[in-house]
Amino acid sequence: MLTLEVPRGGARHWLAARNPAAKLLAALVLGLGLVPAVDAVTGGVVLAVVLASVPFSGIDRRTLLVLGGPFVLMGLSSGLVNYLYGEHGAEGAVGAAVRLLAIALPGLLAAAGSDPTEMSDGLVQRLRVPERPAMAVLAALRLIPLLVAQWRTVTLARRARGLAAGYDPIRGVDLFFGRLFALLVRAIRAGTLMATAMDARGFGTGPRTWARTSRWAGADTLLIAGACCVLAVAYTVSVRLGTLVLLFS
């Protein structure tokens, strides 16, 4: 099962206890704020602060590795490409890698360190995101484990019918699309049933109330202010050191 429980800590997981909407906003501030700066120092300062906050996010090591791994790979490969073909040599390459990680990591912490239900509560109640898409995403999350199990069954069923690709890649692709179609049929069925169940419970008939209140504390405002500060410090340090390189400059 796609477990959606997130450890709720006190001081130890200060970030986990923040409103998901605040975390998302802070990540957005850092991410957008770093777009103009392509040097290693500006991104490096932000990345260092974000990395230092990981222990407070309540995310365990395995989760971090599983989710962070692809981003590290992306950062490394982007660095490598810049090193080989870029105009700024090693410095530009490190800058590209660091910048990518510094932009991606805050978003990752915000998404993985928040409970999806609380995230949708926060988005709808605090950030005024329309509730239909927010609820639809929550419901879709419930369908993921079903579809994974379904994919497994469809794969077994092909073997039962005597279909196997063996070492033939063309046949493999052909079989893959056959399975995909079978999965699509089942996914549409499951989606329709769930939509019917949601409709039967009065979803989308008029104004809703919220059983859970998405609370916004001073600490949440502090988090966003903190993100702005980190960005300001990063740019200041970079300017002082004379390392700041802006995009399109």
Place this chain on the structure above:
Amino acid sequence: MGSTTGPRGARVELSGWGWRHSGRTAHALRGVDLTVEPGERILLLGASGAGKSTLLHALAGLTGPDGAIAGDQEGTLLVDGAPADRRRGAVGLVGQDPETQLVMARAGDDVAFGPENLGVAPELIWPRVDAALAAVGFPYGRSHPTGALSGGEKQRLALAGALAMRPRLLLLDEPTANLDPEGAAHVRGVLSTLLMETEATLVLVEHRVADVVDLVDRVVVLEPGGGVAADGPPGPVFTEHGAALAAQGVWIPGADPAPAVPVAPGGPVLAEAAGVAARTPREPGVRAAPPRTVLSDVDLAVAAGTATALTGPNGAGKSTLLMMLAGLTRPHRGVVLPRGPLAGADRRPLCRWPARRLARHVGTVFQHAEDQFVTGTVRDELLFAPLRAGAARAEAEGWVGELLERLRLTALADMHPYTLSGGEKRRLSVATALSSGPLHAPDVLVLDEPTFGQDTRTWRELVELLGALRAEGRAVVMATHDEPLLRSLADVRVRVAGGRTEACGDGTERAGPRPERDGG
């Protein structure tokens, strides 16, 4: 409203009501005249395709202009004197599939979902949620993850979700169909205590009538494509119309079908699981639970000319064991080996057989028939295996024609498999498993819940077909909860529970054919 006694029941009036799904030429229902007084408990009956679910959905307000189900309505359908409307919260609907009834990740949030949608004040929602959870005997707290519930628990939670909306009209669409006998009995128990307390009007659709006939005080029989065929208290309706209903395939108490099944000849062991252990596959998600052991150290021999039935609660590993016996999945530990004549085809463990050889000797019927369809027409579906096995076209056509005839599929030969009805899909899925040998059925036939949701006609055909295959000396292995099926066919019953298997006799006077060991 809002008192502890619950709201008064709703009054339902239909006159000349009909419904045609968009894109269809025929009406699902037509000319329905029906009045349900407040507080009445009604069982809706009818052959498959008689529009029972359609009527429930219409009563729930799902078929209106802004509803989820599109189509054309005729006549009038009134709930408390007004067209059915989801907003007024008069109606609660529980469907049959436990997996798609729940919307939220935590139990309490899910029950709160309905009241939230109705705009109930937040401070009133949680007391309602707690009352609803208590009413269905939900054994966990509000924050229990819904993904970790069993099927029966999920259905009870879905019922709580409907109750929290304080419905005056409660609609139940085969609420126990997907549950094992224990889970189904528990949900029915909850229903019967609930119905004593609430004054809500109840409309129930249930396949296996005998299980629920005590819960209702009126039975309404729908005519496929037509209106109400019979209406009255259960006793008189069954006495008067029982035979006609049974002929249409409806399960009537005391009129279980009596299939003609030849005696099991018995035979040598064809496949044997030795010390097999299985674990759940890795689940998606970053904080997913680690794989769990479902079966540990299971031994099971499957013999020719014998029907072996796997029983036990949902999630105990029946399907897992079945997939291993069919050579489709590799055991975590242990091995499933071919024995006797089957070892003559290939001596390796079944899971290492090439797919083509496996399909020729071991046929598998999946719980959901669509999963195993691989072509665009019914005929191609059946020609697929023999042609791939190298049979001449004319020869294969002959065999397929015979299969089509035998399973009443001839008229549907050029249809797309996905467009068939539930019973037709089931017959086709069995036929595909039988077609897998070029000119003969496979030696071992493995079936997962083959009779699930079938009317008595398809049920009887399936049982007779399986009986005939058994008489030809095929090994039949099936996972099932279906008591009539077990009574008519099972020679060996194996209960799968707690990670182990235990033989539990065959339930008849026959001791079950002792499989002869064949060292091969």
